Amino acid sequence: MSAKEFPGVPADLVEVVDRHGQAVAAGDNATVLADFRKDRIGQLLASARPPEGMHSAELLSIEPGPGELYSAHIRYTGTGGEAVFRSRWINLDGTWLVTQVRNVPDTPPRTSMARPSDDGLDAPHWEGLRQGELRMQHCPGCDRWTWSPRPICPGCHSTELEWPAVEPIGTIFSWTRTWQPFSPEVTGHLPYVVVVVELPGAGNRRILGDLLDADGADVRIGATVKGEIEPAPDPDGYPLLRWRLV
Ligand SMILES: [Zn+2]
Known part of the structure; x- marks a missing residue:
């Protein structure tokens, strides 16, 4: 050699x-x-x-x-x-x-947090991913989008909240490239890029996710990204929404 x-x-x-x-x-x-x-x-x-x-x-x-x-x-x-x-x-x-x-090749990490929260407030979001849709919490009473999900609308205090599908296209509001192994699950996936994506289709609410094919990518605030739903790793697991530069 x-x-x-x-x-x-x-x-x-x-x-x-x-x-x-x-x-x-x-x-x-x-x-x-x-x-x-x-x-x-x-x-x-x-x-x-x-x-x-x-x-x-x-x-x-x-x-x-x-x-x-x-x-x-x-x-x-x-x-x-x-x-x-x-x-x-x-x-x-x-x-x-x-x-x-x-x-x-560059592979993004999948953490044990990729599932509904214990209080179940965001369960419709995860069920939506199983149906191939990005669903976000919305109040039909005052037309307010909320993320993270709440038990009542922060605007009008209504409990009649809905979960419409939103087009998974947005812009990068903020991002970071992580070099540190903060949990054992990220071993083999460093560095990876986490983005905060602003969704025009959901009242500019912002959602957190991994950026796909981020190795060496020129990531910029304001860049357009498209969501992709990665299938669940097993029948009891949940799909995961990740983002890709357009
Ligand atoms: Zn409301």
């Missing part, structure tokens, strides 16, 4: 990346940790999800960029399948270190 050459990539980096891949596959944690940026070890460990029973690694590519970094792709193979990791390398004081790592 180390005989491989990649245009524009220093030979010593090729050697380091190849050795890193072999160390990951061998479970040589001391060597792997020494390759990580010291200030990011915790984040980097949770950034990628390796296959079960990992036993071998193959360096697929290294190329210059973005910026001062170099991007490497390594395929790890185990008894439970394979996974490709993209790592990014930086030279700090003459040492090549990993500064980013993630599974490719």
Whole structure:
């Protein structure tokens, strides 16, 4: 492997990346940790999800960029399948270190919160997703949209609330790219982008969601996004609304 050459990539980096891949596959944690940026070890460990029973690694590519970094792709193979990791390398004081790592392709996280709340107020929203619709809470009495759902209309105090379907198209009101593993469920999905989407079809109420295909995406406030309903992972689960840049 180390005989491989990649245009524009220093030979010593090729050697380091190849050795890193072999160390990951061998479970040589001391060597792997020494390759990580010291200030990011915790984040980097949770950034990628390796296959079960990992036993071998193959360096697929290294190329210059973005910026001062170099991007490497390594395929790890185990008894439970394979996974490709993209790592990014930086030279700090003459040492090549990993500064980013993630599974490719980019997959968004799914958390255990993707279900109706315990008080059941938002249950019609989740049932709507099962029917392939985005449903939001609306008061027909004063034509007010409410999100998050409430037991009574905040405008006229009516309890006669309805759940009409809304076109899942909106604009990004705010967004953030998350690099930290705040829960174990996001391992293998870092970084991911969360958007707050303003819905013109629902009185400009704002709803929170993941952005699809967000890896390296140029996300901007005001950009138009379209909702896509991801099927439930199992018969008892719920579909999930995610967003994609138009
Ligand atoms: Zn009302």
